[in-house]
Amino acid sequence: xxxxxVPSVLRHADLRLQDGxxxxxxxxxxxxxxxxxxxxxxxxxxxxxxxxxxGNDDEAIGAIDASRFxxxxxxxGERCVLVDLPPDLSLTPQDAEYEELRPLLPLQAxxxxxLLTYARALLVWRSRQRHCGVCGAPTVPRNAGHMxxxxxxxxxxxxxxxIDPAVIVLVTDGSQALLGRQASWPPGRYSxxxxxxxxxxxxxxxxxxEVEEETGVHIGPPRYFASQPxxxxxxxxxxxxxxxxxxxxxxxxxLEDARWFERRELQASPGILLPPAHTIAxxxxxxxxxx
Numbered sequence: 001x002x003x004x005x006v007p008s009v010l011r012h013a014d015l016r017l018q019d020g021x022x023x024x025x026x027x028x029x030x031x032x033x034x035x036x037x038x039x040x041x042x043x044x045x046x047x048x049x050x051x052x053x054x055g056n057d058d059e060a061i062g063a064i065d066a067s068r069f070x071x072x073x074x075x076x077g078e079r080c081v082l083v084d085l086p087p088d089l090s091l092t093p094q095d096a097e098y099e100e101l102r103p104l105l106p107l108q109a110x111x112x113x114x115l116l117t118y119a120r121a122l123l124v125w126r127s128r129q130r131h132c133g134v135c136g137a138p139t140v141p142r143n144a145g146h147m148x149x150x151x152x153x154x155x156x157x158x159x160x161x162x163i164d165p166a167v168i169v170l171v172t173d174g175s176q177a178l179l180g181r182q183a184s185w186p187p188g189r190y191s192x193x194x195x196x197x198x199x200x201x202x203x204x205x206x207x208x209x210e211v212e213e214e215t216g217v218h219i220g221p222p223r224y225f226a227s228q229p230x231x232x233x234x235x236x237x238x239x240x241x242x243x244x245x246x247x248x249x250x251x252x253x254x255l256e257d258a259r260w261f262e263r264r265e266l267q268a269s270p271g272i273l274l275p276p277a278h279t280i281a282x283x284x285x286x287x288x289x290x291x
Contacts, residue, residue: 008111009080009118011073016144022066031056031079034072034115035091039123040098041116042091049107051116052096054083060091070122070145075115082119082145084126102232105278113278121231122146125161132157162234167206168194169240170284171219176246177266177288178217180258189273190261192281194237207240215258216250219243225287228280239280241288263289 015021025031032053035042042052054061061083070082085091092098101120105113122145129148132139137152139159148159170192171178179190195210197203207222222240230237249258266272267289275281 008114009073009075013146016071016146018144021071021144022069025069025071025079025081026056026062028079029056031081032075033058033061034080034082034119035085036082036119036123037085037091037098038087038127039120040100041104041119042093042096043099043104044096046095048109049104050109051112052093054091054093058093064089067141070119070141072115072118076111080115082122084123084145106276117229117231121163121229121234122161124231124233129159133159163229163236164234165197165203165238166194166230166235167197167203167210167238167240168192168281168284169207169211169219169222169242170281170288171211171217171242171244172288173244173246173260175263176260177263177285178211178215178244178249178258178260179266180214180255182254183256186273188271189275190257190259191275191279192239192284193258194281196235197238203238203240207242211242211244213252214255216252217244217247225284226280228283237280239284241284 032055034051035054044050044052064083068084068086070084072080072082074080101116104116126148129139131137132150132152132155134157135150135152135155137150137155139148139150141147142149146161150157178193180193181190193211193214195206197206204222208219211217211219219242222242225239225241227239228237246260251258266274266285274285
C-alpha cells in the first residue's frame, strides 16, 4: 500500500481564520517562535546546526507587533510561529546568529530544514508584496499572515503566497546520462537540466522544451519522479526522468557545458562534483544509479 508522506509541519489552515490567534499563541507556554530577519534565520551551530527557537518566556517576544507574526502550524507537537523582525529590531540570544538557509540545508535535521524552507518562502513573498500590484496601496497581513490585503477600500485585492513551477529532468540512454553545468557553479559540478514552466505550457512540454533549448537533444515522454520546494527565491521543483538517444549536443549559451556521462564515471570520478545530497537533482541521479 502506498501511503502519503507525513509532513513535518501540521499546518492547520483552518486556525488561520480565528480571531485573536496571536493572543492565544502568546498565552500558550508551549508556543515556539522561529525568528527571522530579512531572509536570515536565527540558528545555533553547536552542537549541531539547529533552529534557535524562542518562547513566551523571552520578554522581547511580547514587545513585537502582532503584524510581524505568521502562524506556521504545529511542529514537533507545539504551536510554531514565524516572527518577521522589523529592520530596526535586534533579537539575538547568546550563542545564536542569523544565517541564510542555503548553506544550512545540508547541515540541519530534515524536519527543521523543511520548516525553514516553509518560513523562507513566506518571508520572500511578504517582502515582494508590500504594496498592491493593482493600485499600489500598502498591504496588511490577514489570515494569520497567509494573506495580504490591499488597504485601499476601493480595491481591497487579496494576495496569497505564490510559487514558480520549475522542471528538472535527468535524461538517460542506458548507461549514460546527460548533465549540464552553469558557469557560476563550483569547478567540476554537473547536474540535471532544469528550467521554469512557461504560461500555457504543460509540465511535459516544459521538460521537452528545456532539454531541446539547452542541449539540442530530443527526448521521449518524460516520467514524473518527485517534487521539492526550493525557496530561492520561490520555486517548486518538479522532477522527471526521460530517455533520449546519445548524440551530438548543441548549447544555446545558457549552459557553460553539457555532456553525456557514463554511469560508472559519475559514481567513481573524483573530478566530477555531483549535486548536493539534499537536492532533487541528486535524488534523480541516485534513483538512476539503483536501476
